[in-house]
Amino acid sequence: MKGFFYMLLIICIPVLGMGQVFTPKVKTYTREGNRSYKAGSFVDAEVSYKKALEEEAADFKARFNLGNSLYAQERYDDAIKEYQQAAGLGEDKLSQSLAYYNLGNSFLNKKDYRKAANAFKDALKRNPSDMDTRYNLAYALEQLKNNSDQNKDDDKKDPSEFAKKLKAQADELVKEKKYQAAFDLMQSGLKKDETVSYYNDFIGRLKEVSGVDESNK
Numbered sequence: 214m215k216g217f218f219y220m221l222l223i224i225c226i227p228v229l230g231m232g233q234v235f236t237p238k239v240k241t242y243t244r245e246g247n248r249s250y251k252a253g254s255f256v257d258a259e260v261s262y263k264k265a266l267e268e269e270a271a272d273f274k275a276r277f278n279l280g281n282s283l284y285a286q287e288r289y290d291d292a293i294k295e296y297q298q299a300a301g302l303g304e305d306k307l308s309q310s311l312a313y314y315n316l317g318n319s320f321l322n323k324k325d326y327r328k329a330a331n332a333f334k335d336a337l338k339r340n341p342s343d344m345d346t347r348y349n350l351a352y353a354l355e356q357l358k359n360n361s362d363q364n365k366d367d368d369k370k371d372p373s374e375f376a377k378k379l380k381a382q383a384d385e386l387v388k389e390k391k392y393q394a395a396f397d398l399m400q401s402g403l404k405k406d407e408t409v410s411y412y413n414d415f416i417g418r419l420k421e422v423s424g425v426d427e428s429n430k
Contacts, residue, residue, distance in 0.1 A: 239268045243275050250282055258282040273302040277312055280319075289319045300335070310340035317349060326357040372411040376402065380412050383419070395419050 246261030262279035265272060280295030296316035303309035317332035333350035337343065372380070379402040386395035396419035402409040403416075 236268055239265045239272055239275065242268065243272070243278070246275070246278055246282070250278065250285070255282045255285040259286070271302055273299055273304070273308055276302055277308075277315075280312075280315060284315065284319060287322070289322050293319045306339035310336040310343065310346070313339070314343070314346055314349075317346075317353065321349070321353060324356075326353045326360065329353040330357060370408045370411065373406055373408045375406050376409045376411060379406075379409060380415070383415070387419075392419055 242261045242265035246258045246265065249255070249258035249261060259279060259282040262275045262282060265275035266279065269275070276295055277299040280292045280299060283289075283292040283295060293316060296312050296319060300309050300312035300316065303312055313332050313336035317329045317336060320326070320329035320332055330350055330353040333346050333353060336346045337350065340346065379398065383395040383398050386392075386398065396416065399409060399412065399416045399419065
């Protein structure tokens with residue numbers, strides 16, 4: 214299940230877990246869960262992994278793969294809880310990075326891009342060379358920026374009639390190449406009507422031009 218969108222890869226079922234001591238029942242239930250998962254029976258896989266965890270709650274493989282079975286059912290909130298626990302159970306950096314990677318993917322599906330980015334960063338701290346993680350981190354950060362820009366646009370108030378008339382006057386001054394005068398006009402308008410800020414990009418361009426051509430007041 215490692216990956217996102219078209220980078221989706223097969224689940225890493227034989228994850229590392231060196232040093233852990235497993236009872237025969239834990240192994241049996243985990244293997245049953247793996248077979249069910251491979252067959253696409255994700256609910257049955259969930260049941261088997263939970264049985265394994267009843268025998269040994271600190272088993273990384275069962276915890277990680279339980280998260281995968283829940284993810285496959287699109288139960289992302291439940292999967293997140295399991296991946297968070299799995300990240301704390303991993304005895305090596307690769308195991309921990311896998312848990313954080315899939316945690317990030319779960320947050321992506323919930324469109325919680327900030328938490329997704331943080332999870333991918335945690336994965337990269339443990340496995341800096343993983344290119345899939347870098348790709349998904351870049352995607353999460355891009356979505357986070359796009360959402361921020363969208364919110365800024367949503368917060369903008371539509372220009373009042375005064376602001377529109379002021380902009381029209383400034384446009385006429387620009388046609389005459391009186392950039393500084395146009396800039397001063399818009400600046401004075403900002404003090405009278407906050408909706409003039411709708412044209413901040415225009416004002417910014419005037420500021421840049423007027424800075425190099427102040428003779429055209």
